[in-house]
Amino acid sequence: MTTVRFDPAPAGLKGTLRVPPDKSISHRSAIFAAMAPEPVRVRNYLDAADTNSTLAAVEKVGALVERRGGGELVIRGTGLREPHPADGPIDVGNAGTLMRLLPGWLAAQPGQRWTFDGDSSIRRRPVDRIADPLRQMGATIEATNERFPPFTLHGAELRGIEYVMPVASAQVKSCVLIAGMNTAEPTTVVEPAPSRDHTERMLAAAGVPITRDGVRVTVGRVDELGLDHVDVPGDASSAAFWVAAAVLVPGSRIVLEDVNVNWTRTGFLRIVERMGGIVLGDLEPHGAFTPGEPVSELDVAHGPLRGTTVDAEEVPLAIDELPLVALLGCFAEGETVVRGAQELKVKESDRIATVVDGLGALGADIEATDDGFVVRGTGGLRGGRIGSHGDHRLAMLGAIAGLASREGVEVDGMEAAAVSYPGFTADLATLLAR
Numbered sequence: 001m002t003t004v005r006f007d008p009a010p011a012g013l014k015g016t017l018r019v020p021p022d023k024s025i026s027h028r029s030a031i032f033a034a035m036a037p038e039p040v041r042v043r044n045y046l047d048a049a050d051t052n053s054t055l056a057a058v059e060k061v062g063a064l065v066e067r068r069g070g071g072e073l074v075i076r077g078t079g080l081r082e083p084h085p086a087d088g089p090i091d092v093g094n095a096g097t098l099m100r101l102l103p104g105w106l107a108a109q110p111g112q113r114w115t116f117d118g119d120s121s122i123r124r125r126p127v128d129r130i131a132d133p134l135r136q137m138g139a140t141i142e143a144t145n146e147r148f149p150p151f152t153l154h155g156a157e158l159r160g161i162e163y164v165m166p167v168a169s170a171q172v173k174s175c176v177l178i179a180g181m182n183t184a185e186p187t188t189v190v191e192p193a194p195s196r197d198h199t200e201r202m203l204a205a206a207g208v209p210i211t212r213d214g215v216r217v218t219v220g221r222v223d224e225l226g227l228d229h230v231d232v233p234g235d236a237s238s239a240a241f242w243v244a245a246a247v248l249v250p251g252s253r254i255v256l257e258d259v260n261v262n263w264t265r266t267g268f269l270r271i272v273e274r275m276g277g278i279v280l281g282d283l284e285p286h287g288a289f290t291p292g293e294p295v296s297e298l299d300v301a302h303g304p305l306r307g308t309t310v311d312a313e314e315v316p317l318a319i320d321e322l323p324l325v326a327l328l329g330c331f332a333e334g335e336t337v338v339r340g341a342q343e344l345k346v347k348e349s350d351r352i353a354t355v356v357d358g359l360g361a362l363g364a365d366i367e368a369t370d371d372g373f374v375v376r377g378t379g380g381l382r383g384g385r386i387g388s389h390g391d392h393r394l395a396m397l398g399a400i401a402g403l404a405s406r407e408g409v410e411v412d413g414m415e416a417a418a419v420s421y422p423g424f425t426a427d428l429a430t431l432l433a434r
């Protein structure tokens with residue numbers, strides 16, 4: 001385990017940065033390319049542990065991945081109905097998105113079966129949320145204690161369903177929509193609240209009939225995907241760490257280029273603005289990456305914050321950034337409340353417990369609730385020691401807390417950042433350099 005110390009940054013963080021490619025869109029580009037009949041060129045694919053697990057997984061079911069360097073890949077898929085049998089379990093590593101999206105495709109392959117497994121964190125993450133709809137469609141899934149990996153999926157001829165999702169989850173929605181490309185009848189997913197829509201955008205770009213009517217998304221059967229290339233934009237969730245750093249550390253001014261500003265991913269930026277944080281870059285897209293993902297430049301500077309409340313409907317739009325909302329709350333005037341965020345308990349760690357314990361140990365006045373947390377701003381943070389619990393977002397939260405703290409923070413398990421952001425400490429060094 002690697003321990004890294006992050007000291008206060010008295011002169012602030014300054015400079016321009018290109019954040020890593022988006023993790024969600026990278027996962028989807030590899031899975032869609034694997035289902036396509038013609039080669040798909042992917043530019044700016046994320047080179048990180050989670051998305052490398054996805055490349056290995058699609059190779060295991062028959063795709064050929066040519067790594068051209070500089071984030072460029074050419075993926076030759078098998079077509080929608082010809083994935084290969086795998087010799088041994090598909091290892092999803094730490095990646096929940098991979099574990100929940102790939103079965104949507106494989107469930108529609110009659111007479112075939114695959115086993116999925118991953119690391120100790122993935123073995124605590126529920127698969128019943130995809131097993132329920134896939135069973136209704138006709139597939140069979142045998143999971144440990146009915147709920148957890150490892151699990152075995154038996155493909156079948158699937159039928160179209162209307163699935164009312166009990167939780168707002170882009171992963172579950174995506175799994176069902178991907179399966180829906182192979183069902184005789186149309187398949188509809190009803191979301192309790194909007195969540196990230198990268199899958200819908202990629203389906204539309206690939207020529208799949210997909211319609212949205214409010215919270216209902218319907219996909220129709222296709223014989224093949226017409227996807228030619230994907231350009232992956234910068235990851236709004238990785239950018240969020242630098243947005244928080246710039247807002248919290250006096251003297252900072254950071255410009256982030258080519259960040260995905262898809263509305264379903266910018267909930268955190270709206271929360272920051274509500275708290276009084278200065279995000280100068282407008283959230284209007286300045287360009288679009290293929291397929292249909294808006295990008296913009298974010299220009300962020302230090303400023304005072306006030307507390308806010310994040311309610312259930314805003315949670316899916318900022319789900320991976322909620323730990324950072326807790327950190328901002330420590331520095332804000334008044335109280336910051338996050339509620340309706342039970343989903344945080346089933347991420348790479350129980351992010352209600354790890355955020356509350358972790359920031360509490362650094363001097364925060366923070367309390368866990370059943371569905372979130374309450375933070376009372378105390379004008380700053382002392383500092384100390386925090387463990388990542390193998391959770392990449394916790395590791396990077398600890399780092400940003402250190403920069404903004406009075407005494408610095410030591411992060412145990414900093415290597416976890418490599419799950420989504422292997423260059424995190426190198427990027428920090430460039431923002432601290434003058």
Ligand SMILES: O=C(O)C1=C[C@@H](OP(=O)(O)O)[C@@H](O)[C@H](O)C1
Pocket residue numbers: 023024025097168169170171172174196319320343
């Ligand atoms: O679809 C995706 O790419 C993701 C959806 C979210 O998970 P849920 O769908 O479980 O909320 C998010 O937390 C995860 O980091 C990525």
Ligand SMILES: C=C(OP(=O)(O)O)C(=O)O
Pocket residue numbers: 094095096097098320347348393420
């Ligand atoms: C929850 C996350 O990812 P996943 O579900 O893919 O493991 C995350 O990146 O914060």
